[in-house]
Amino acid sequence: MVCGKGVEGIDILLTLLYLFIFPGFLFLFAFSLFTEYLDRKIYARMQRRVGPPFLQPFADLVKLAAKEDVVPEKAEHFMFTAAPIIGLAAIFAAYLYLPIVSSTGLHSFNGDLVVVLYLLTIPTLALFLGGWYSGNVFGQKGGMRVASLLFSYEIPFFLALLTPALIEGSWKMADIVHFEISHPLEFIVSLLGFVIALIALQGKLERLPFDIPEAETEIVAGPLVEYSGRRLALFRLARDAEMVVGAGLLAVVFLAGPEPIVQLEPVYLSWIVGALVFLVKTLFVIFLLILMKSAVARIRTDQMISFAYKWLIPLALVQIFIAIMVRFLGGI
Amino acid sequence: MFKGLVKWARVKSPWILHMNCGSCNGCDIEILAALIPRLDVERFGVLLKGTPRHADVLVCTGPVTKQMKERLKRVYDQMPEPKFVVVVGQCGSSGGIYQGAYGVEGGIDTVIPVNAYIPGCPPRPDAIADGLIKLLASIDKGGKP
Numbered sequence A: 001m002v003c004g005k006g007v008e009g010i011d012i013l014l015t016l017l018y019l020f021i022f023p024g025f026l027f028l029f030a031f032s033l034f035t036e037y038l039d040r041k042i043y044a045r046m047q048r049r050v051g052p053p054f055l056q057p058f059a060d061l062v063k064l065a066a067k068e069d070v071v072p073e074k075a076e077h078f079m080f081t082a083a084p085i086i087g088l089a090a091i092f093a094a095y096l097y098l099p100i101v102s103s104t105g106l107h108s109f110n111g112d113l114v115v116v117l118y119l120l121t122i123p124t125l126a127l128f129l130g131g132w133y134s135g136n137v138f139g140q141k142g143g144m145r146v147a148s149l150l151f152s153y154e155i156p157f158f159l160a161l162l163t164p165a166l167i168e169g170s171w172k173m174a175d176i177v178h179f180e181i182s183h184p185l186e187f188i189v190s191l192l193g194f195v196i197a198l199i200a201l202q203g204k205l206e207r208l209p210f211d212i213p214e215a216e217t218e219i220v221a222g223p224l225v226e227y228s229g230r231r232l233a234l235f236r237l238a239r240d241a242e243m244v245v246g247a248g249l250l251a252v253v254f255l256a257g258p259e260p261i262v263q264l265e266p267v268y269l270s271w272i273v274g275a276l277v278f279l280v281k282t283l284f285v286i287f288l289l290i291l292m293k294s295a296v297a298r299i300r301t302d303q304m305i306s307f308a309y310k311w312l313i314p315l316a317l318v319q320i321f322i323a324i325m326v327r328f329l330g331g332i
Numbered sequence B: 001m002f003k004g005l006v007k008w009a010r011v012k013s014p015w016i017l018h019m020n021c022g023s024c025n026g027c028d029i030e031i032l033a034a035l036i037p038r039l040d041v042e043r044f045g046v047l048l049k050g051t052p053r054h055a056d057v058l059v060c061t062g063p064v065t066k067q068m069k070e071r072l073k074r075v076y077d078q079m080p081e082p083k084f085v086v087v088v089g090q091c092g093s094s095g096g097i098y099q100g101a102y103g104v105e106g107g108i109d110t111v112i113p114v115n116a117y118i119p120g121c122p123p124r125p126d127a128i129a130d131g132l133i134k135l136l137a138s139i140d141k142g143g144k145p
């Protein structure tokens, strides 16, 4: 539970507040839109452009939501509609497990790291299904690319994120965060893992240089070709939210998330400080992702797969070896 | 209030789809030049999209050839409402120098309804950007222009 003590009624109220407003869904919604703004703005600034205005992502979202609702004749109506909702729901669910205000999230248990990793895979599958059932060749082609690239980044991503868990010896994010704050050296030991996870996350989000499934110069818009109106809006929102949650996950696992927690009275104040620390770390990770996007161009499918299997996975294994050695030799 | 919000969003985020209906390619190059970092139309929320399903504004060039007529109609029908059409260049507006040629149908407005014309052969990139902004301003003033 979020709050250990207190009257039952207040407990429920706080939980609801946590779920829906801060740092729950409403906050994630706003933060995702802000992330998209940052993404586009910094990208534009790096090309010496002015870039979109602050409310641009919000305007895009409202406009798409208010457009005509088109389901192509050839598309499978049910899956076509369900795919974006499934993707978004999985991300929102993953978000709840992230420790944001304090070292435990809404609910913390042994293995929550693995649960979040799995939940973060679902949007990719949703994108594949959406593309596949849209009944358009470009959509199916894009869907196939999504599915065939899945393993090239998923394996290094999982391996890299397991390093801190191995060093600490626990699958619980709260424990990892605690351990990290008492052993700052851990960051240096898992630095390689952080870099690998960053690159793999870029692939997971299908951003440059790994935007092969989207490839607007080759296959128009990939799996999203037939999507329009509010379904497209949901997909876009899901992608932004995935970026926030992915960056937040890296911030938690490698950069110790909301810690160091300052114990303040009443407990709200320390929550706010924790959330601010978390935000700064997440924004740092997001900034790195944007820099990577602006600095590179798209690579081919085979290049990406060989890069992942020749470099990312071996390096991730090296990182795991280091982690095991460190643990074996008596820890940091 | 809700309507106002939607209208604001519509004006702030026009995604365009570029379509060549038989132009000499002069206008198309100028449209691409209007999208370069120098003019930076993303300031106004303009993004170039590859599929009619995402687009709000169809930017057409050139006289409609007989071959292209059906396809232009189809692309127009594939765009979700509300949609707007901008014609770039002399040929698209009236048929231009191709008027009366054996394979040519005429201007864009003989096939689909048009909201704005940008004259010139070809128009300058800044004129194209300006035409788009004027279209947005007229949407802002009152519904369909």
Ligand code: SF4
Pocket (backbone or CB within 6 Å): B023, B024, B025, B026, B027, B061, B062, B063, B088, B089, B090, B091, B092, B096, B120, B121, B122
């Ligand atoms: S208006 Fe001029 S530049 Fe444009 S398509 Fe016609 S002839 Fe070519």
